[in-house]
Amino acid sequence: xxxxxxxxxxxxxxxxxxxxxxxxxxxxxxxxx
Amino acid sequence: xxxxxxxxxxxxxxxxxxxxxxxxxxxxxxxxxxxxxxxxxxxxxxxxxxxxxxxxxxxxxxxxxxxxxxxxxxxxxxxxxxxxxxxxxxxxxxxxxxxxxxxxxxxxxxxxxxxxxxxxxxxxxxxxxxxxxxxxxxxxxxxxxxxxxxxxxxxxxxxxxxxxxxxxxxxxxxxxxxxxxxxxxxxxxxxxxxxxxxxxxxxxxxxxxxxxxxxxxxxxxxxxxxxxxxxxxx
Numbered sequence: 001x002x003x004x005x006x007x008x009x010x011x012x013x014x015x016x017x018x019x020x021x022x023x024x025x026x027x028x029x030x031x032x033x
Numbered sequence: 034x035x036x037x038x039x040x041x042x043x044x045x046x047x048x049x050x051x052x053x054x055x056x057x058x059x060x061x062x063x064x065x066x067x068x069x070x071x072x073x074x075x076x077x078x079x080x081x082x083x084x085x086x087x088x089x090x091x092x093x094x095x096x097x098x099x100x101x102x103x104x105x106x107x108x109x110x111x112x113x114x115x116x117x118x119x120x121x122x123x124x125x126x127x128x129x130x131x132x133x134x135x136x137x138x139x140x141x142x143x144x145x146x147x148x149x150x151x152x153x154x155x156x157x158x159x160x161x162x163x164x165x166x167x168x169x170x171x172x173x174x175x176x177x178x179x180x181x182x183x184x185x186x187x188x189x190x191x192x193x194x195x196x197x198x199x200x201x202x203x204x205x206x207x208x209x210x211x212x213x214x215x216x217x218x219x220x221x222x223x224x225x226x227x228x229x230x231x232x233x234x235x236x237x238x239x240x241x242x243x244x245x246x247x248x249x250x251x252x253x254x255x256x257x258x259x260x261x262x263x264x265x266x267x
């Protein structure tokens with residue numbers, strides 16, 4: 001049961017960091033053109 | 034040519050732009066390497082906790098995220114204040130660029146805290162002084178971004194955002210000292226500048242590596258975002 005809390009924490013954290021990165025990369029591409 | 038002249042040289046968005054790109058690239062690499070090292074230490078070197086089992090490993094992202102949430106707010110308010118005092122566009126752009134990353138780390142601190150609270154306290158959330166003041170920090174970040182987005186004129190948006198950011202700084206010491214000022218469910222600081230840490234050295238190493246990784250990530254993300262803001266014309 002403890003593993004759900006652990007992976008829920010790490011999973012959401014890194015998912016959010018990757019979402020921020022993806023949005024940043026999209027914004028970089030859009031502002032280049 | 035003195036150092037002071039160099040500072041003013043880089044205060045111009047046009048001259049800061051290539052420097053920000055170089056620093057951001059180095060920080061992306063550093064953040065990736067440090068996060069890999071921190072996760073390795075956190076999962077494979079640090080021992081299992083006798084009382085909490087594996088759930089305590091949430092500490093390796095919860096504490097660094099909470100530190101970054103407070104640190105980024107102070108840095109954001111600093112740049113917003115410099116922009117307000119000296120009318121320097123780049124300072125205000127920096128404040129705008131830091132806010133989303135600060136909000137993200139604040140949410141991560143709250144989320145991981147909730148998932149750590151359930152197995153240790155028996156509750157995802159309590160209206161404890163530390164948790165409530167951290168939630169207010171998230172609202173301050175969101176309020177800053179919403180306020181800036183709601184005003185079309187960039188100069189007016191900068192000034193309005195700066196006032197909110199500066200007033201909100203009072204919340205940061207409240208978050209930090211809340212565990213001392215009030216009786217809270219949240220534990221006190223395990224790491225302090227004034228005394229020895231109250232945790233195993235491998236746990237501390239993993240936590241500090243992740244804190245450095247998050248710090249470099251924040252610099253890289255903020256600089257990449259400020260480059261976009263410069264390109265968009267502020």
